[in-house]
Amino acid sequence: MNDHPIRILIADDHPVVRAGLRAVLETEPGFTIVAEAATAERAVELAAAGGTDVVLMDLQFGGGMNGSQATAAITARPGAPRVLIVTTYDTDADTLPAIEAGATGYLLKDAPPEELAAAVRTAAAGRTTLAPAVADRLMNRLRAPHSSLTRRETEVLTLVAEGLSNQRVSERLHLTQATVKSHLAHIYAKLGVDSRTAAVAAALGLGIIRR
Template sequence: MISVLLVDDHLVVRAGLKSLLDSQPDLRVVAEAATGELGVEAAQLHGPDVVMMDLALGAGMDGIAAIAQIRRVRPAQAVLVFTTYDSDSDLVRAVDAGAMGYLLKDSVPEEIFAAIRGAVAGLSVMSPPVASRLFHQMQHPEETLTAREAELLALLTQGLSNRELSKRLLISEATVKTHLAHIYAKLDVESRSAAVAAAIGRNGMRH
């Protein structure tokens, strides 16, 4: 029997999903939570096989923060995002936080069942539109840069030092280094010069 925790701030959504999952002989909803904070507590208390997590949870901790907290406390916990949001930033943040799968709420029941069973088996499952979007991002990682990272990358081509970047952007040097680390990872480069080359190539293609 696969135990499932539902985290969603809409009672009707939780009730509908619970009814759907409980219709399967191998799936059982063992707990529900309406907030991110309660979701984290429920995950620790019940130790479900799979957590189904919405991203928008009203005031307080959002789904991304809840996923990250659950994975810190329970590193092996399987968490599936179950949401109406499919933006690039939400997808990247959810995966970075530790989500094993990303399902849209308009997914057919068979996709939801398969995702839950797959998560228990250690497989990453995503709704077709989300999978297509992620594949595109893997081919074009520069498009996942945040506005601030893109701005910093553009300034790198001017040969500015970290100190100059911090003054120009009104942020600390430590924050500059953090942004640079994220940029390097997203562009799959290991040095400042490689990042600059990538930035120049990027702009060249756009023109």
């Protein structure tokens, strides 16, 4: 298992970040950067071609496929490399899809170089490294009753978060106001709040909706 260096693929749309990861990892013994990808699609291609042990994957790409989707595509194949998420910010909305997609680890870009190198070795061995902040939130998530909204409820809440009235929401979704109010009542119960603005605040905090 230790007869070759760990072969690494760097996937990030920022040239500066790619150069930085390369600079940090190339000084470590036992690592080889075999390729870089500036898009998620390209990362999936390169990973599928083989010859890679660990993929360092950003979550945000300029457009097209995002990092979680790429991770799912990569890990779906037999003999796939491990995927280590290396991103700047962590919210529930980012972390959960990535982990569900089969990421082996989740690091933040402010990690010191030693931690990054250690995480790559851990990932190559198939074990998990989580940034402390991410681990904390995941634990809280498991403790809290899982309050996931249905697809329709999320649609309604997203429009409400844009400042639309019940009337406008009902028009946009081709519903009656009664239905919108019904959805909102369920949303309030699930989120433990009692007004639309509080629901938006809670959902933003939980990463259920964006912006």
